[in-house]
Amino acid sequence: MKWKKRVQRMVVAVTGLLAFQVHAGNEVLVSTDWLEQNLNNDKIRIVEVSVTPGVYERGHIPGAVNFRWHSDLVDPVKRDIASQENFQQLLRDAGISDGTTVVLYGDNNNWFAAWGAWIFDVYQVEGVKLLDGGRNKWEAEGRPLDTRAARYNGGNITLTGYNPRLRARLQDVVAVAEGREDQALIDIRSPDEYQGKVIAPAGVQELAVRAGHVPGAVNVPWSSAVAADGSFKPADELRALYQSVGVDGSKPVIVYCRIGERSSHTWFALSKILGYEVRNYDGSWTEYGNSVGVPVTNPAGTVWGGL
Numbered sequence: 294m295k296w297k298k299r300v301q302r303m304v305v306a307v308t309g310l311l312a313f314q315v316h317a318g319n320e321v322l323v324s325t326d327w328l329e330q331n332l333n334n335d336k337i338r339i340v341e342v343s344v345t346p347g348v349y350e351r352g353h354i355p356g357a358v359n360f361r362w363h364s365d366l367v368d369p370v371k372r373d374i375a376s377q378e379n380f381q382q383l384l385r386d387a388g389i390s391d392g393t394t395v396v397l398y399g400d401n402n403n404w405f406a407a408w409g410a411w412i413f414d415v416y417q418v419e420g421v422k423l424l425d426g427g428r429n430k431w432e433a434e435g436r437p438l439d440t441r442a443a444r445y446n447g448g449n450i451t452l453t454g455y456n457p458r459l460r461a462r463l464q465d466v467v468a469v470a471e472g473r474e475d476q477a478l479i480d481i482r483s484p485d486e487y488q489g490k491v492i493a494p495a496g497v498q499e500l501a502v503r504a505g506h507v508p509g510a511v512n513v514p515w516s517s518a519v520a521a522d523g524s525f526k527p528a529d530e531l532r533a534l535y536q537s538v539g540v541d542g543s544k545p546v547i548v549y550c551r552i553g554e555r556s557s558h559t560w561f562a563l564s565k566i567l568g569y570e571v572r573n574y575d576g577s578w579t580e581y582g583n584s585v586g587v588p589v590t591n592p593a594g595t596v597w598g599g600l
Contacts, residue, residue, distance in 0.1 A: 321565040322425040322525065323396055329436055332356055338389050338445070342366070342409040343400040343428065344554070352438035354398065354431060358387040359442070362405045362554075366412055374412055374460075374575070381452045384418070388445025398424035398431065402523050404515075407557040410565075411573055417454040423561060426524040433522070459564075461547045461574035463584060469547065470508045470588050477539070477546045478510035481559045482578070486551070487512040489593035492582070499552050501582025505591030507549070511538040515555045518562045528566050535563065542569040549574035549581070 331337055332355050339357040341349050349359040360366060365383055366375050375383070389395060395413065399406035406423060413421040424431065432438070468474040485491045489504035506512070517534055520526055526534070532541075540546060546569055550556040553575030564571040574581075581587060 321422055321561075323422045324425055325431050325434055325436060328354070328396060328424055328431075332437075336392075337394040337396055338387060339396050339398070340387065340406075340409065341399055341428070342397055342406040344405045345400050348400055348428075350440065350442075352440055354428075355437055355439040356443050357398075357439075358445070360387075360409060362408065366405075366409060372576075374415065377416060377452050377455060380412065380416055381450065384450050384452075385448045388448045389450050390448040391450050392420070393448065393450070394420040394422065396422045396424055398427045400428045401554075402429065402516075402519065402558070403427035404554040404558050407561045408554050411459065411557045411560055414564075415456055415459050416452045417456055418450070418452070423565075426522050429523050458570075459560075459572055461549075461572040463574075463576055463580055463587075465572070466507055466547060466549070466574055466576075466581060467587050472509075476544055478507055479535075479538075479540060479546060479548045479556075479559060479563075480506045480510040480512050481515040481548055481550050481556050482506075482512070483514055484512060486578070489591040489595050493551055493578075497551070499579045501578050503582040503589050503591070504593065504595045505582075505589045506578075507581060508588050508590045510549075510590075511540065513538055513540075513559070515550070515558045518559060525562060525566060531562055531567055535567075540569075542567060546571045547574050548572070549577040551578045553577045 339354055340360050341353050341357045342360045342362055343349055344362055360383065367373065368375060397406040397409045403423060406427060410421055410423055469476045469478055480487050483494065486493065487506045492500050492504045513535065518526055518531055546563060548556040548559045548563065548571060553573060556573050556577060560571050560573040563569045
């Protein structure tokens with residue numbers, strides 16, 4: 294009897310290890326089922342990146358650490374992403390070491406968690422996954438939450454590089470708009486933002502002087518890429534979605550939104566799921582729409598604050 298139980302435990306352990314290797318080692322997404330089964334796996338670190346203040350403190354996935362988008366993933370002085378030095382220290386403080394698998398999730402359909410995945414990729418950190426469906430799906434399924442802040446011993450991860458090809462700058466976007474560079478532009482905002490009827494979604498504070506979109510950009514709202522539960526649509530559906538507007542991966546793609554968070558979600562779909570060459574323009578419309586001397590397409594004809 295003891296021998297049988299010992300064999301059963303070994304089978305369970307090996308099965309769990311194989312599941313970890315298959316799902317966490319080869320995929321860019323993990324399911325809510327898989328994550329709940331691996332909450333106590335010391336090979337992974339769960340990171341919440343939510344934008345709503347206090348949502349982590351009210352309850353989070355057990356064992357998750359909290360990265361604040363407003364202060365941890367951006368530079369505290371200038372409009373920029375977190376520096377390599379600061380980001381490395383953030384990861385070490387979260388107990389992340391070389392070889393740790395990181396699973397990111399957050400509110401707002403993983404917008405800011407996808408931003409986090411983009412930052413990880415910019416600094417060439419491997420083994421980073423996104424929880425498919427994010428916080429909303431986890432909660433909707435009644436899975437466990439914890440109010441205790443997670444604490445870990447310091448990690449030893451060392452960041453050794455920066456990949457500038459994942460990030461588009463204003464001059465890159467203008468070059469495409471003026472026809473000097475042959476790249477695809479995708480505006481992932483709502484149709485009303487794209488057409489210039491509104492400058493930003495209702496209730497937001499980050500605005501631009503001009504309304505409209507970058508000349509030549511096609512409009513594929515970020516929400517087109519997700520199913521009803523917030524998880525990504527299958528790869529074949531995503532491929533067909535972007536092919537319908539002429540984006541098939543045959544040339545580089547630049548994605549943008551208002552401040553770069555929604556476009557991070559589309560960057561993830563195009564780059565990580567479909568394997569296209571994609572740059573996220575994190576300056577997005579709050580930079581482009583406030584810039585002097587850049588071309589703007591505005592079907593609605595609104596300018597200067599929507600007048």
